[in-house]
Amino acid sequence: MRLRALFRTGLAAAAAVAGLAAAALVAPNAQAATGNLQITRVVVNGGQDIVLGTAAKGVTVTATISEDSALKDVWMDLEQHNGDDLRFFVHSLATCSGSGTVKTCSHTFTFDPRTDAIYNTLAGRNGWSAYVQVRSQDGDYMSDDFPSVGLRRQTALTMDAGPEPVRKGTTLTASGRLSAANWDTNTWTPLAGQYVQLQYCAYPCTGYTTVRTVTTNSSGYLKAAVTASADGYWRWYYPATSWAQPRVSNADFIDVR
Structure with a gap:
């Protein structure tokens, strides 16, 4: 029974x-x-x-x-x-x-x-x-x-790219942080060792392409340096594992001069 x-x-x-x-x-x-x-x-x-x-x-x-x-x-x-x-x-x-x-x-x-x-x-x-x-x-x-x-587990992902504006051919730095709901403590805590994709969409934006894949550090932070080539939008994409929610960050528009 x-x-x-x-x-x-x-x-x-x-x-x-x-x-x-x-x-x-x-x-x-x-x-x-x-x-x-x-x-x-x-x-x-x-x-x-x-x-x-x-x-x-x-x-x-x-x-x-x-x-x-x-x-x-x-x-x-x-x-x-x-x-x-x-x-x-x-x-x-x-x-x-x-x-x-x-x-x-x-x-x-x-x-x-x-x-x-x-x-x-x-x-x-x-x-x-x-x-x-x-x-x-x-x-x-x-x-x-x-x-x-x-x-x-629900996730959160931030994005910040700069400097703004940036000179063409110089370095553009994208940073962010990945965190998730922690049910053990009922708080939001950083996710370490997770693969996150840096994606770019040239203006006017019709579709994103993955430029680089980086790994979050022990505090959930991620950073990547790329060469600025044209105006466009930058974002992070976390494809996630089976226990976390896939997440797309906010898109940050960068003016390249």
Whole structure:
């Protein structure tokens, strides 16, 4: 049997509550289905990775269900596993609509690193899944796990290029800083050792090209020196890894004389 907690917060809250079994839902034995009920589609966060900063964010799970009778209840989970270790989950009853054979059920979970058991180790795509359990009024039942999007730490990236204006053929210096939401401390902290691309778009700008790739230092700073050739826009682009949000900095226009 599967146990599903009846409170919103993650495993830290569960561990703090004496007698976990008393605060849990005991589901029927998991099975493919009984009757003609089917869960045909499950979408987490519109199909896009969840990007989370240091404040609360809503994450919606939507399930499309085929069933010829009314639904009795629909439970939804979002979970993150590391092997057999369940490191995080949220759980709730869903709200459903539709009077025909096709029903749409959804619930918006609140992810809040200030109060929930959300830590940097949860970032990434590995181990995330959605669990949906459905019972209908005519006794049909289905429960299953479904693929989920990942969770990414929100990032920030600055750009400053100079001098302004700059003489043609002389050195132009671009600098910036890369930082990310740190869920362990609920602060913004620098990202070290990350590859960031310096990109340029000649005026009038129709598309950026990568001029150089640099690595952030231990304090998240980055710097590159290039030769000024023509008026144009300069920016940084961070393609990111699976645990961080890709980020484009502000564009800085440089007048070359």
